Amino acid sequence: MLGPMSKVVPTYHQRVAEEKRGLILTAATALFLESGYDRTSLARIAERAGVSRATLFKQFPSKAALFDAMVTESWSTADDEEPPQAGNVVDGLGILGRRYAELLGRARMADLFRIVIAELPRFPELAHAQFSHGKTPYFESVRRYLLAEHEAGTVRIEDVDLAATQFLGMISNYVFWPTLLVPGWQVSAERVAQVVDEAVRTFAARYAATGPAAATDD
Incomplete structure (x- = not known):
């Protein structure tokens, strides 16, 4: 049983997922500023972030979901x-x-x-x-x-x-x-x-x- 001061340590896969999430949000922010929201595709964001399209779509199935995440985390x-x-x-x-x-x-x-x-x-x-x-x-x-x-x-x-x-x-x-x-x-x-x-x-x-x-x- 975890004590009151215990912290849940992220697994390796969780840490990697969080790192990729950060890369995606950073890439999306830069591209939205450079090219505009409408002209930026999820595929371009994945390419800029250096992740696969499957990885991006797994976390963010749409640009709207991605922008919502940007707002929430900010x-x-x-x-x-x-x-x-x-x-x-x-x-x-x-x-x-x-x-x-x-x-x-x-x-x-x-x-x-x-x-x-x-x-x-x-x-x-x-x-x-x-x-x-x-x-x-x-x-x-x-x-x-x-x-x-x-x-x-x-x-x-x-x-x-x-x-x-x-x-x-x-x-x-x-x-x-x-x-x-x-x-x-x-x-x-x-x-x-x-x-x-x-x-x-x-x-x-x-x-x-x-x-x-x-x-x-x-």
Whole structure:
């Protein structure tokens, strides 16, 4: 019987399958950017990745399934982390803010948005996949966390959707969106930490039940 600290060690075949999966996703991303989603075939992706067509089709039977996997893996957090427990909104939002900045800082994330934006007129389903499998689930995790803090009495929020959008926007508007528009835009780890910290402080100043917002409500 496995103990609480035991980890399942992947078999050789599982490791090989994961390596090939990574090669396929990397090749697909590059080709979608170079040639466009429509003009890229699964056969070309298999060739670029250096795997057989059978191997690719076994994991991804269609381009749509492949793109869905790109979205899901780009937005995945380590070990499917759950939102922090309610009780301390500064600590909790700090965790969520750092996690969000890490997601947005992944190289594949910017590529994913570039593909969606470029293909939106002809393939709106890609944008749907991006939001339904990626951004929306993460947004919902932040929303649920803020609702839990509201119910715990640590914050007073009338519009949770707006509050979650405000918090995430304070981070993404500095660390992510300029990467799509400003050539050479880079943000150091120290600057990212500062951006997240200031977003948390600003949010707490507005919504914390013991802060200025609470005094205004009385």
